[in-house]
Amino acid sequence: DTEVTQTPKHLVMGMTNKKSLKCEQHMGHRAMYWYKQKAKKPPELMFVYSYEKLSINESVPSRFSPECPNSSLLNLHLHALQPEDSALYLCASSQAGGGAETQYFGPGTRLLVL
Amino acid sequence: EDQVTQSPEALRLQEGESSSLNCSYTVSGLRGLFWYRQDPGKGPEFLFTLYSAGEEKEKERLKATLTKKESFLHITAPKPEDSATYLCAVRGSSASKIIFGSGTRLSIRP
Numbered sequence: 573d574t575e576v577t578q579t580p581k582h583l584v585m586g587m588t589n590k591k592s593l594k595c596e597q598h599m600g601h602r603a604m605y606w607y608k609q610k611a612k613k614p615p616e617l618m619f620v621y622s623y624e625k626l627s628i629n630e631s632v633p634s635r636f637s638p639e640c641p642n643s644s645l646l647n648l649h650l651h652a653l654q655p656e657d658s659a660l661y662l663c664a665s666s667q668a669g670g671g672a673e674t675q676y677f678g679p680g681t682r683l684l685v686l
Numbered sequence: 687e688d689q690v691t692q693s694p695e696a697l698r699l700q701e702g703e704s705s706s707l708n709c710s711y712t713v714s715g716l717r718g719l720f721w722y723r724q725d726p727g728k729g730p731e732f733l734f735t736l737y738s739a740g741e742e743k744e745k746e747r748l749k750a751t752l753t754k755k756e757s758f759l760h761i762t763a764p765k766p767e768d769s770a771t772y773l774c775a776v777r778g779s780s781a782s783k784i785i786f787g788s789g790t791r792l793s794i795r796p
Contacts, residue, residue: 576729614773614786615730628782662729672718672737672777675784677729 575599576678578663584684587653593681595646595663604646605675606638607662615662615677621646622668653685688713688778692787699764699794707759707772707790715779719757721750722773724789730773733759764794 576597585591595604603622607615620628621640635657637649646663660680666673689712699705711719718737722730734743736752743750747768749760759772771791775784 578729614775614788617783620783660727660729664729672735674718674720674732674735676732677722680727680729682727 576663576665576676578661578678578681580681581679582682582684584686585650585653586686587655589653590649590651592650593648593661593663593683595648595678596644597665597676597678598644599665599676600643600667601665601676602643602668603666603673604640605664605666606636606646606648607664607677609660609662609680619648650683653683655685658683658685688776688781688785690774690776690785690787692772692774692790694790695788696791697793699792701765701794701796702763704760704762704764706761707792709757709759709774709787710755711757711774711776712755713776713778713781713785717777717779718784719752720775720777720784721757721759722775724771724773726771733772761792764792766794766796768792769794 579594606618609615618632619638624640635652639647662680663678664675666675691710693708721733724730734750739754751758771789773789774787777784
């Protein structure tokens with residue numbers, strides 16, 4: 573089973589709202605990732621957690637706050653977003669974060685910021 | 687700096703018309719090259735991982751090959767359901783993340 577699940581599938585929020593995106597995997601993977609993808613562009617890495625510790629933050633604005641409660645779960649807390657943050661947010665996981673392990677992606681959350 | 691270039695940007699084929707997608711890369715010490723398929727509004731679906739020059743992998747109508755400078759995704763007798771964007775990504779030994787190409791949008795006409 574190579575399934576990564578994400579909730580919600582769609583999210584509409586105002587610029588003053590606080591919301592969270594959730595991601596879950598049960599493959600025993602120890603690295604989890606958040607990506608942002610704009611239309612007709614490749615995914616852009618935002619954060620990497622390795623063994624539940626934040627290992628990479630690609631200079632993402634503080635209005636995005638990641639959290640890894642345990643090895644199976646990854647959250648992305650959203651606050652005071654801007655309309656330009658509207659995008660497809662993808663979660664991925666891999667066995668570990670240090671080599672050429674294959675990343676498996678979830679279906680994504682389509683976010684619209686009004 | 688690691689770079690990945692995919693060509694063509696878009697490709698339209700007739701059903702049954704075989705072709706190849708190209709992924710050229712510049713990386714210091716290739717650790718792995720990845721092919722994904724992505725349907726509109728959905729997450730990338732893993733297809734293949736290649737690790738060393740000369741390696742080949744197949745799945746249904748798709749075959750991925752790897753040289754020291756590029757990878758090809760060969761599609762044989764494609765069907766309309768093969769229409770998607772195909773993404774190539776690489777991981778180099780000095781990089782902390784994978785680098786994606788811009789993708790090839792493949793459209794198969796019935």
